[in-house]
Amino acid sequence: VKLANFILEKMEDILVEWEAFARSFPGMSQREKAELRDHAEEILRAIALDMSTTQTPAEANKKATGKKENFATSSAAGLHGIHRHASGFDINELVSEYRAVRASVTRLWTRDMLIADKEALDELVRFNEAIDEAIHDSVVIYADTVEKSRQLFLGVLGHDVRTPLGAAKVSAQALIGASTLSVGQLRAAEIIVRSTGRVERMLTDVLDFALVGLRKGLPVNPIAMDLLVVVQDVAQEIRVLYPDHTVKILFNGDQKGEWDTARMHQLVSNLVENAARHGRAGMPVTVSSEGQDTEIVLSVHNEGEPISAELLPRIFEPLVRNSEHAKPESLGLGLYIAQEIVKAHNGSIAVESKKKGGTTFTVRLPRKIANDRGES
Amino acid sequence: LTTACRILVADDNVDVVESLALLMQVHGHEVRTASNGVEAVQMAEQFLPQVVFMDLGMPLLDGVEAGRRIRQAIWGKDMVIVAVSGWGSDQAKQRTREAGFNGHLVKPASEKDLLQVIATASAGH
Secondary structure (H helix, E strand, O other): OOHHHHHHHOHHHHHHHHHHHHHOOOOOOHHHHHHHHHHHHHHHHHHHHHHHOOOOHHHHHHHHOOOOOOOHHHOHHHHHHHHHHHOOOOHHHHHHHHHHHHHHHHHHHHOOOOHHHHHHHHHHHHHHHHHHHHHHHHHHHHHHHHHHHHHHHHHHHHHHHHHHHHHHHHHHHHHHHHOOOOHHHHHHHHHHHHHHHHHHHHHHHHHHHHHHHHHOOOOOOOEEEEHHHHHHHHHHHHHHHOOOOOEEEEEEOOOEEEEOHHHHHHHHHHHHHHHHHHOOOOOOEEEEEEEOOOEEEEEEEEOOOOOOOOOHHHOOOOOOOOOOOOOOOOOOOHHHHHHHHHHHOOOEEEEEEEOOOEEEEEEEEEOOOOOOOOOO | OOOOOEEEEEOOOHHHHHHHHHHHHHOOOEEEEEOOHHHHHHHHHHHOOOEEEEOOOOOOOOHHHHHHHHHHOHHHOOOEEEEEEOOOOHHHHHHHHHOOOOEEEEOOOOHHHHHHHHHHHHHOO
């Protein structure tokens, strides 16, 4: 039997082992587990097909040196890379997965061999493993170095861009404060303040995005505070940023708890701004906050076109944006950051979007982050 | 309404220092500026401001040390010294607290927060 045919025959056994290995990585969702099998099988079929086509020495050399004409994203393995990235696998885990599949194919292939053949093959297996080990070590260090330079880049971007941006904003605020401006001049100065404020918030989101990736979770610093104060502040800011929208605040019960003040501001701001941006102009954005015994239920509602059915399940994923409505100032990070803030406070966030009734984001926030940071 | 205050702004970035000075001037305050830590301490002694806004990463003498020297001087005991810095970590805030700063704003500090500091300081005098 040729190895290519053997892979096709033993597909089920190989897949079972691959699956068991991939499942050992934390953080896989149910959907990802279901998709795993399809990919793995496609990749193996592509490999078997590749092996059974005759190959000239020139082609073999090209493959060994990694030069290929076809675009990687169209292959099953390329797609697998895209999906793994989306599922939060790091590059080391991705490489380990291939090491595992090679090991199980080799193990199954050599199991029933004659002793003499087996010895020569064992040598080859050892060689394969040594190369795999070397690839793994190089990739770990390489990825680590790339990550560090990314971190440095974003840190410099955050700090160095903010400084001149802040100076521009403050200068425009000084102009507004001078109260000697004509109506048109005043309007121009207000636009500078609004726009610099938007860029500032985008920078904050980008830096947080990098931070979450690096540390697996946002750091929070909870203190006793009143959520209503934050909601009122945000409402005032949004009214300035989006003069076409009104922000309505409804609240019931005690709104006090222990949370990170700056993060709460960012959370409410991201949700309300999202509602203002996607909501129908002229219709109010409604922020309702219900203080219950142990938690606060905060919801942000807007009327307007519902979020599409394809987008809805992925709405909290980073860099996802509603392509029809996305405006240039949106990076698609706002809702992702909102979710990370809620997670860091042991809360939950959900969305409901319908043609009739509009879109509502609902956050359930425990009044206090539980002390035991056990497995959840 | 806030009464006119004497304010010192220290930052090594020319645009930052000038824009903050302009903002405070239009709100009726008297402002002096410094572009490094040594200048900040000298200006504080000459001008005797009620409020000092201090950047931390400055040449010659960093902002934390400049703030500490002002706080330790007889003439600087009651000055309101507030850090305005790109560094907002807990460690950075602890360092300014230990040096005797009254507050720590993270850049970009909002107009509201800056004016709030001045209003509080002027109410305290």
